[in-house]
Amino acid sequence: xxxxxxxxxxxxxxxxxxxxxxxxxxxxxxxxxxxxxxxxxxxxxxxxxxxxxxxxxxxxxxxxxxxxxxxxxxxxxxxxxxxxxxxxxxxxxxxxxxxxxxxxxxxxxxxxxxxxxxxxxxxxxxxxxxxxxx
Numbered sequence: 001x002x003x004x005x006x007x008x009x010x011x012x013x014x015x016x017x018x019x020x021x022x023x024x025x026x027x028x029x030x031x032x033x034x035x036x037x038x039x040x041x042x043x044x045x046x047x048x049x050x051x052x053x054x055x056x057x058x059x060x061x062x063x064x065x066x067x068x069x070x071x072x073x074x075x076x077x078x079x080x081x082x083x084x085x086x087x088x089x090x091x092x093x094x095x096x097x098x099x100x101x102x103x104x105x106x107x108x109x110x111x112x113x114x115x116x117x118x119x120x121x122x123x124x125x126x127x128x129x130x131x132x133x134x
Contacts, residue, residue: 045098054078
């Protein structure tokens with residue numbers, strides 16, 4: 001049976017760090033640490049996109065973590081319009097690489113359109129270490 005935990009975050013810059021801490025704490029507790037740095041970077045990028053482009057003022061976004069024996073799935077859901085699209089930024093651009101990074105680091109990623117908002121998710125193959133939560 002997969003493990004699941006979720007938490008809501010406010011539309012503020014410190015929430016990006018808080019999402020990383022939430023994911024790190026949860027996956028460490030569960031024993032899924034073999035690809036933790038990749039997961040941290042991916043969740044930071046997707047949460048940043050939600051904060052900048054998807055969460056209307058006064059609203060929250062949700063981070064949901066699911067872990068099975070050999071896979072971790074992270075989903076960031078917001079209530080804003082639009083769907084994510086990977087960009088082709090210019091070499092001197094400081095933005096626009098987030099989904100490209102997720103595409104390179106995650107084993108799969110995508111989005112789910114909802115009546116209100118959308119969820120952007122990614123998965124990584126990650127084996128649980130001995131002693132992790134059941």
